[in-house]
Amino acid sequence: MSSSETQAAILGAARELVLRDGFAALSTRKVADEAGVPQSQIHYHFGTREQLVLSVLEAEDASLVARQSALYAGDEPLSSQWKRACDYLDDDLESGYVRILHEMMAAGWSTEVVGARVRRVYDGWTAVLTDAARRASARGIRFGALTVEEMVALVSAAFIGAEAMILSGTEGPTRPFRDALRAIGRLIAAEEARLAALEQEVRS
Structure with a gap:
């Protein structure tokens, strides 16, 4: 070999x-x-075993961050991008990536080398989401009273929390956490519709 x-x-x-x-x-x-x-x-x-499993995490994470970057760099509406991100969550739960990430997050609470590497992983995801939110903001999309950074922080927390609840087996057959994440997409779509209506008024 x-x-x-x-x-x-x-x-x-x-x-x-x-x-x-x-x-x-x-x-x-x-x-x-x-x-x-x-x-x-x-x-x-x-x-060490920590470095070994972190190598597993990083090998998977590199391709997934690239996937998300490509998703949000496209020209389709943010609501459509959000829908696909929710589809990706289903895929990542099925593939085991989410389980590995949360195993490492838990290990990082007591092992600094693991915690530092996991923070780098989350920094990568945060950078992708922040760039996407800033592009949406530049197009006129508003997030209520939230700044871009606050919106990204809440979105990250929502996904991480939903993942943890799903992994713990508390979601059940009704899938409330995944449905709640998808509902955010409807809020984004409503904001896009509002912006489109304003643009139509200006053109008229």
Whole structure:
């Protein structure tokens, strides 16, 4: 097995174990057994179990931040972009990305190296959302009495909170948290309609 194949096998094994048993139950021995490699290879390629799982998180996060950046950089209405972002949440819950992110967030409460890396992940998402909100604001979209930064903070908290509730199993079959997030899209659409009506008045 080549070095790149060994790393891929280790990352895949770590990902599966976190999704199955959680970060707290993860050990480099379990990962080595799952990947079919000597335990020394994990320490050689990744160092600690924290660095290993953070490598899993960062590998997934890089592609997802790029996906969100492409989404919000488009010309479609913000309400349509929001709808697709909610669709992506469903996808990310299904893929396991959200579980891994929240496992690392919880671990970061007591492990500074993990907490610092998770904050970098959230900084990346915040930058994407802030750019999108500023572009919307420049087009005339208003967020009530909230500044762009306040709106982004609340949106981030809403998604993180919804994810946590869903992962904890409290959502139930009625999907109230996901529905509530989608309802924000209707508020955005109403603001877009208001702006379009004003623009029509000016043209008339």
